[in-house]
Structure formats: C-alpha cells, structure tokens
C-alpha cells in the first residue's frame with residue numbers, strides 16, 4: 001500500500017502545487033482521496049488520468065473538490081482519443097445535494113453515495129468513516145487493505161472520536177491548519193497540538209501534518225507536535241511517497 005501526497009495545502013494551493021489530494025495505491029488499484037485545486041496536474045506525475053479507478057471525497061469545500069470538473073474533462077478527452085473509459089466512480093456523502101450532484105458528468109464520472117455508518121469496499125480497500133467537526137458536513141476516513149491502515153481526518157476541529165478512528169494506524173494524515181497557539185475549535189480546524197494529542201492517544205506509527213497554513217514557519221508545526229507526541233512526525237510534502 002502506497003500513499004502519495006498530491007496536495008498538502010489548506011484552502012488553496014501554493015504556486016505550482018495543489019490543495020487536498022492523496023493517491024492511494026495497492027495491488028494495481030489507484031484510489032484518489034479528495035480532488036482539490038491542482039490535484040489533476042499533480043496526479044499525472046504518477047499515473048495517467050485514464051488509470052484512475054475510483055475517487056472518494058470527504059466534503060464539498062472547493063479546496064477538496066475544485067478539480068472534479070477538469071477530471072471529467074480528462075476522462076472525456078482520454079475516451080475520445082483512446083479507448084472509451086468506463087464511468088469513474090466518485091464516492092461522496094449525499095448530504096449536500098448540490099455538491100454530490102456535481103460528481104456525475106454524463107457517462108464519464110459517476111457520483112456514488114457512501115453511507116458513513118457502513119463499511120465501504122473500493123478495490124482492495126475497506127473504508128470506514130467518522131463525521132468531523134467542520135462548518136459543513138465532512139467525513140474522516142480509515143482506509144485499510146487488511147495489512148496496513150491509513151487514517152485521514154479531512155477537515156476538522158479536534159474531536160476525541162478520532163482516537164478510535166485512528167487507533168493504531170500506520171499512517172495518520174491529520175489536518176493541521178493552525179499553529180499551536182491558535183484555537184481552531186470554532187473554525188473547524190486543528191492546530192499542531194490537537195493533531196499530536198490524537199496521534200499520541202491513538203498510538204499511531206507516523207503522524208503526517210497536512211492541510212498546511214500559508215503563513216508562519218511550517219517547521220514550528222512539527223516541533224510543537226513533538227512536545228506532545230514522541231513518535232514520527234512529518235509535514236505532508238507534494239510528491240512524498242509513504243509505503
């Protein structure tokens with residue numbers, strides 16, 4: 001199981017980079033988790049658009065879905081110049097009709113509603129969900145291939161429920177939009193201490209801080225997290241591959 005960071009930025013992409021997006025691969029299956037601004041460009045550094053098998057979306061904020069429309073264009077054009085591609089399943093929650101409706105484009109991409117109370121099976125992966133604390137409905141995900149487990153918080157303020165979702169995870173991709181002296185509880189985001197607390201209490205192997213802020217010194221996020229959690233802490237970085 002491999003995870004490639006396509007978009008480590010919160011809110012909008014830094015120059016030549018992307019906002020939220022992660023490519024998760026196992027046994028030849030390519031799953032894209034979130035499809036933020038710039039993700040389609042980053043994705044093609046690793047695989048062709050036609051080789052994507054499924055997409056899953058945490059919520060419908062633009063920094064997580066901005067490239068859905070161009071993903072449809074990519075599938076359409078690759079179908080026209082090559083072999084007709086099957087509809088690409090894009091899993092999203094159905095509690096935002098407009099957002100969910102925009103996942104389906106003719107026969108090229110097909111929005112599929114996940115039920116956050118049930119396990120979802122996509123290719124070799126089993127995915128379970130946890131509702132987050134964010135201004136709009138959003139779901140964190142625990143993704144496992146039966147051997148390794150990756151947990152992605154998507155966007156959220158601190159929640160104790162993440163301890164269970166992230167329990168013993170091999171890789172914990174935790175949003176960290178704020179520095180430790182900033183309170184994200186009303187904004188629906190976490191700071192580096194919040195992320196580290198979950199990493200410690202859940203006993204994860206590696207904490208990857210993501211959804212990064214566009215201000216301050218990012219190394220401070222790591223140093224602050226290390227005050228609370230003594231495991232492996234890293235910043236998500238475009239192109240970083242975890243195996």
Ligand SMILES: [Zn+2]
Nearest residue numbers: 011061063155
């Ligand atoms: Zn976001």
Ligand SMILES: [Zn+2]
Nearest residue numbers: 059061134155
């Ligand atoms: Zn959001």
